[in-house]
Amino acid sequence: MDDRIIDRTAAGLAADIREGRATSRSVTEAFLDRIDAVDGEVGAFLHVDRDGALATASEVDAALAAGEELGPLAGVPVAVKDIVVTGGMPTTAASKILEGWIPPYDATVVERLQAAGTPILGKTNLDEFAMGSSTEYSAYRRTANPWDTARIPGGSGGGSAAAVAAKMAPLAIGTDTGGSIRQPGAVTGTLGAKPTYGSNSRYGLIAFSSSLDTPGPVARNALDAALLHEVISGHDPRDSTSIDAPVPPVAEAARSGASGDLSGLRLGVVEQFAEGAGAAEPGVLDAYLAGVDQLVKLGAEIVEVSCPSFSYALPTYYLIAPSEASSNLARYDGVRYGLRSGDDGRRSLEEVMGLTREAGFGPEVKRRIILGTYALSAGYVDQFYGRAQKVRTLIKRDFEATFEQCDALISPTTPFTAFKYGERTGDPYQMYLADLFTIPTNLYGGPGISVPVGLSDGMPVGLQVMGPVMGDDITYRVASALESTQDPLLADTAPEIEGK
Amino acid sequence: MARLARLEVTDDELDAFAGQLDVILESMQTLGEVDTDGVEPTSHAVPLVNVFREDQPQPSLPRDAALAGGPDTAEGRFRVPRILDDEE
């Protein structure tokens, strides 16, 4: 099995390519072939760009042959969540309203991938406009969890997580607004990292909730994720909310964590996460606690901390995100791009806009637009959006206070493992609970990582590490140390999908 | 709300939404319990101030590329159905 290209890590493939043991073209081809073989069963991709990926691969090979110095991931292919704008390649946000749209520009993240010489394999599936926790709200296809194809791959970035879990890509780009990188990572046994908000560019990331959206890496281990993190991060003058400061040294932290020494590190566990309806189910808790034991064996000290405002994180999130979304999604009106519906030559523009949005948006998107429209409407904005922004401050203060007592916080990534299709679509609130442990980090803006920690009934469980703002390196160090206790890596033990 | 959001919604959808939104709104009401007097709002991880660009022109899109995504275009412009009359 070790001789298969698709089993190797991104760091290993990059070294093979750099040192002439493999070509980018052969590596890229191997993953494209894997997609051909198994994606019929998994359904991770909405679009595969074989020609584009191979063209980039050949360019990298030629550049290396010419003796050029390239970046640390040169030649290693990447899959990109289909909410990131790719010039000349269809970009849909998994919505009917953008069906057939070919963007005339590239997201900053995509420009950086291109500059780093990473071939783009294609675009991965997601919940429409990243609104969901199961990828069931994609307008196009269902994505299976490679561990059990009757189960969901998490969401919204289920496509990116499933692509990496099923070894159709060594690396993928996700976006995280309330847990959309970390929660799919946890339920597919992959590693997903949400960087500090503002430490990488949102330019070209189709907006869901502007003050929460963050692009980040998906991989099978911490070092691979860290290498991709460094490729896409850094200040971008096209994003006014982008932080003009050096990127935290995450690759270095992942390497040092791999030594398995966490002595002197204090990890906080949040009292409030153990309470109430949202507490983790027993199997998840067992796997998580076993992981905590491992961290203690590596030298970490565990301290209990209290974050009283975390109890309000979910309602705070469901005010802010839909409010911003209702405004961000107003532009989809059938005038400048995308779907137009109901234009029979007689109807007014106002009617056609309404019909276009009715036909183009799915139920979860509509639900959140209506919720956000309501929350922002006259007489409610102070009570809802304004108040939620203030509760955000309290949540931020809770984080800041805990980081006086510890270096990072840990928790289960999600309260439950991957559920079966359709189990929670009828009850949005039950679906929203999937993000209970990930949402506080988004509201605060700090980094969060989900690292595979164990299994519950054969399904993967993730451990989340939450760091202080711009303290992304600490989260990688802890994740990498935990991985050092796994042989083989949990992420590499997914059942084989045979495919075609 | 649906009209304000320019959403045509079917009656079935409306029925389903109404119940679901009630549950969500109920959860949101709990924010009323929180004492936020004198608390400043937060919107970004690192609060940034005075982020500007200089007044230097950048290339615009070629017109063909700008219009290519449009569902209907004519005479170099985006064509839309008649707009409801604002004048009597």
Added chain:
Amino acid sequence: MTKLSTYEAAMAAYEPVLGLETHIELDTGTKMFCGCPTAFGAEPNTQICPVCLALPGALPVANRAAVEATMKIGLALNCRIAEWTRFARKNYFYPDMPKNFQTSQYEEPLCEDGYVDVAVDGDHYRVEIERVHLEEDTGKTLHVGGATGRIHGATESLVDYNRAGIPLVEIVTKPVPGAGDLAPEVARAYVTELRDIVRSLGVSDVRMEQGSLRCDVNVSLNRAGDAWGTRTETKNVNSLRSVERAVRHEIRRQAALLDSGEKIHQETRHFHEATGETSPGRSKEEATDYRYFPEPDLAVMEPDREWVERLRSGLPELPRKRRERLRAEWGLGELEMQSVVNADAVEIIEATVAAGASPTAAVKWWLGELSRRANETGVELGELRIGPEQVAELQGMVDDGRLNDKLARQVIDGVLADEGGPAEVAASRGLEVVSDTGALEAAVDEAIAANPDAAEKIRGGKHAAAGALIGAVMKSTKGQADAGAVRELILSKLG
């Protein structure tokens, strides 16, 4: 047909309260939130990019020059510059607005609490400024299939987003009571003053005809001692003259309604240039809910005091001060200067003086003969086909004795008819004053011979009788003689 009171009757019964909301497009090189150029008159949809076309994923970055220009306007209007300010989203659907929200400012405008002083008929009014804020313009919609490009009856529309995202400064006055029957003139004087201030700052070309300055006019009426009445908002009044007409019309229309016991509806109205009337906009069952909230894609602004003071000390001489200086330099009385201002002739007179004419002559031409010509043809002074240099040249010919006033007016006819400059017209139309003494003497001798009675009276000391002889000489020379010179010649021959 709208019922109207006479203006006099309306003013006898009611007191008007004004409010003015002005939008000014800045002439920065690039748009408010992207690097697209802002040139006027470009081919449709050639100045758009992912940001101003609101493509999915695009993000705004604020233009520093636009923020500075807004602060300069605020400072020139005596406003306080906010220490902390931010943008907000104003959400509503309209096809010429790509994001279906306008990035604007809401509770935290960049500039607040200023004033503008204006003078009308020797009285001074202080118009207080509520706020000056920064936002972005919308695209332009062409209505097809209806009459003359109007939205009414159109079957479809075509949208050009070149203008979408151009920085727009909104200037809102506090309510202006107390102007009485001069309200229409005060409204016009305020917009004129605002335009001149902004023009002096060099941050906008403030051309109403190109839409770079647009005005909404609020008017309400109340009986003396009563609370202020319900106001109407007349949108897009796009010339100085129309501002005055719109206010006058609303006063007359509202007075007629109030007289007959009807209520005024709070509504937006449209002004019609052709008739000078206003008509109601689509009645809205409920006020539009803009769902304002802070723009999460932009950073807050904290203009530091050093920045503000640097801008303040860099302000140019403002129109009011400049007018004081020019009034002194030109030796005009206050009322005379006000006439110059009201005729919008300050700059043109200044240019005429700069081209060599005396201030007295420049004022005389522009406020007299040329204002009359402009009125006759319904254009502004600046639009006449004669400019400051030509007027100065004309006056030079008068000073040299080559033209008299009558001839000069004929030269103006020629210049306005595009026959060339004053010298050219004088030459081609043969309008020079006869300066050949021999020819003049012959004409005088001829006139004396033909009018013996008048000649006799002059010899007898009645110099007033010279008029008849002068008239005869002017007639025989077709007006091309200098009347003063003729008189002297006659008196010397007969005296």
